[in-house]
Amino acid sequence: MRLVTGDDITTAERRLDGRVVRTPLLAAPLLGEELGLRVAVKAENLQHTGSFKTRGATNALLARAERAGLPAGLVAFSAGNHAIAVAFVGRSFGLPTVVCMPPGAVPGKVAEVRRLGAEAVFTDDLLATAQAVAGERGYHLLPPFDDPDVIAGQATIGRELLADGPAPAVVLVPVGGGGLISGIAAAVKETSPGTRIIGVEPDGANAVSYALRTGTATPPVRPASVADGLAAPFAGRHTLAHIRALVDDVVEVPEDSILPAWSDLIRATKLLVEPAAAVTLAALRAGLVEVSPGDRVVLVLSGGNVDPARLATLR
């Protein structure tokens, strides 16, 4: 399988220029003190729509537009951040947009999709419904993670974090379907091969670890985690190829370590992040990542869209 190249990432950077937030890399001295490391965070919670998903969705649409013109509309399936990102991208380009969401989707995320002008369709069969909409209306389906253009869009995060500071010893990345870490690994390994890229999954939502262990992309148990942003039901073919080739390790954190790390991460950084973004801190605390004192470590904060009900549990 062909991996995303440096040229793909440079093209994505050009496409995204002015359309996405160049998010800051922020020192996190309180975390550094706790862990005996030099910690910085890449604040993708400050991205348009509150997550990194806007990068991949924008790049995938623009790549398609260059190949075949702008489509008649957009369709996507997601309960969360990808749904909001596609709605945002659709609005930005003036395209009618349909988002297929599970009936149990969080009301706040449904409301945000609608505020952005997209149509929310509720269905238990997300993929089939999205494909049906695409076929009937001639809309373009923007995949959530398993796509080279989506991966190249997320890769721009890796370029930025290398440009904004000395090469880190380790970059820690939350893993759902694997699009974010695939892109970051492609960008970072190209120019800083000595930087280790470590993925982190909740042990209750571990499709990628399961696939790496067993060779089967879909684990037998449906994912369930407080880090709902990471609950991908399967690992991607493109993402697994990138992860096998470029990622140093993917570790799993105990479910009950995530919420404490989440509260502490917010209080230490003063950034509103979602629980998914805290699995990396949980992994460091659990000793699952090999580091030496004083190492430069970057935590990728994947998003900041927290359900109000969850917010009320913040301590």
Next chain:
Amino acid sequence: MRLVTGDDITTAERRLDGRVVRTPLLAAPLLGEELGLRVAVKAENLQHTGSFKTRGATNALLARAERAGLPAGLVAFSAGNHAIAVAFVGRSFGLPTVVCMPPGAVPGKVAEVRRLGAEAVFTDDLLATAQAVAGERGYHLLPPFDDPDVIAGQATIGRELLADGPAPAVVLVPVGGGGLISGIAAAVKETSPGTRIIGVEPDGANAVSYALRTGTATPPVRPASVADGLAAPFAGRHTLAHIRALVDDVVEVPEDSILPAWSDLIRATKLLVEPAAAVTLAALRAGLVEVSPGDRVVLVLSGGNVDPARLATLR
């Protein structure tokens, strides 16, 4: 009364270089959409110790060190952000530090002062106790706001926000004792006299508005507000002089408008801020600030130290 000059601010910038966070000026498109303005936020919640107070305290200590050498120790009186900032500055310079706090101080803030190695002394008579400690031990008292060096330190915020974007039409600043707005006004009016500087106080903690109306620095009623960071019991002499000369207006927001603005501000910016930082959004929503559609407006987010009990009320 002598006002802080451009030279004072340039000296403060030199002193603070490398010792404070050069905080980002972040676009806030969701607020801009709501208000019909171009809104950016100056994220002093990301400052060391979680508030702008670190700037003024650092500058005041270094100014004293240049005049008379480093003191034997530091003393301050504060229930909140100034307490934590002085404890941080004391630790940075290896100086023993005493912070006089009211018996009702929030346990989390007391714990943070102690974590930073300072001694917490509980007293109902904050000023007299701090002066006694200064006299007995030969420690230097770092004032919370009414001091030219403190004001010049806060002024570096004004320099930075002008450097990081086009000159705004309006800069909105939360007001407690007035040190933050005095410094920002001194910096901004020097190079962008057309930018209006507007202060915002809770109507339950309005020492500066009261002083501007009546000429009396201490209002008859003790301040009480959910924006506890703004509950200064009196306005300063130096700060009132700066505000009279340089600030365009100081407005008061209804107490019950602050917490809704606080929740919305956090969700829209993905930044953890304290209620004090949200009075500016409350003022814009209440129509208390004259703006034209599309105006560039900067909101100064003064700090991000939220009590855990308050956090749990976030929606």
